[in-house]
Amino acid sequence: MLELKEVTKKFGDRTILDHVDLTVEDGKILCIVGQSGGGKTTLLRCISGLERIDSGQILVDGVAFDPYVNSTNDAVIGVVFQEYNLFPHLTVLQNVMLAPTMVLKKDKKEAQAEAQELLQKLALGDKGELYPWQLSGGQKQRVAIARALAMKPRILCYDEPTSALDPGLRDTVKEIILDLKKDKMTQIIVTHDIDFAEEIADDILRVKPLAN
CATH class of the missing domain: 3.40.50.300 (P-loop containing nucleotide triphosphate hydrolases)
Structure with a gap:
């Protein structure tokens, strides 16, 4: 609470x-x-x-x-920002994996598996290798949600x-x-x-x- x-x-x-x-x-x-x-x-x-x-x-x-x-x-506490704030030089998968590996010190393979699972759940399973500029606004929003959820x-x-x-x-x-x-x-x-x-x-x- x-x-x-x-x-x-x-x-x-x-x-x-x-x-x-x-x-x-x-x-x-x-x-x-x-x-x-x-x-x-x-x-x-x-x-x-x-x-x-x-x-x-x-x-x-x-x-x-x-x-x-x-x-x-x-x-x-996780945050999904209005402007998404995705890193343009990283792929969708890398955006979602970044904080778990850097902040939570998760093993890269574990973080990748969990990131892929989140993307699949949010109907982005085939977007992992794309960059933010290749996504629609709705897809960027879902990636931002996945990135926040990756920190559990x-x-x-x-x-x-x-x-x-x-x-x-x-x-x-x-x-x-x-x-x-x-x-x-x-x-x-x-x-x-x-x-x-x-x-x-x-x-x-x-x-x-x-x-x-």
Whole structure:
């Protein structure tokens, strides 16, 4: 279970998150929706360790956890970025294998087998030797999900996973997220797509800009 207690984040004199309390049960899907400037992405970045909180506490299973300084954070919290952030000089397979071999120190053969299995699961089994520039937007999105899953995170975060996808690919991402829920993956999703959120979420957090 993930808990946030009185989490506050400021940029200069501007408060973006003000004493936020939040609980996400294991295996559940939380969608964070709301206006631009409401702090959706900032909240996700704090949970995933890309930003340091100014005050408050983050807990995993009741134990204090600081994702910003935890060197093995990717084994706890994974992130699927809006822009995918794939390495253009690496093949699809190499992109998925990179973090497990470098961060988790996995044997290369083991990492390759697990990466191939993930690609197969996400209907990318025949794309392993291609480079990101050879993929469609939907395929890049699935590679980004495979890369995050390769670290075997407890919690998977997504930043606007459907923003650049057509309706058919949006449904594919929805199916992937719901399949991961069957595997008890805890998922936190920032999205502007209210309909998408209502289709997949166990809980919806609505945020709005603070008056500063």
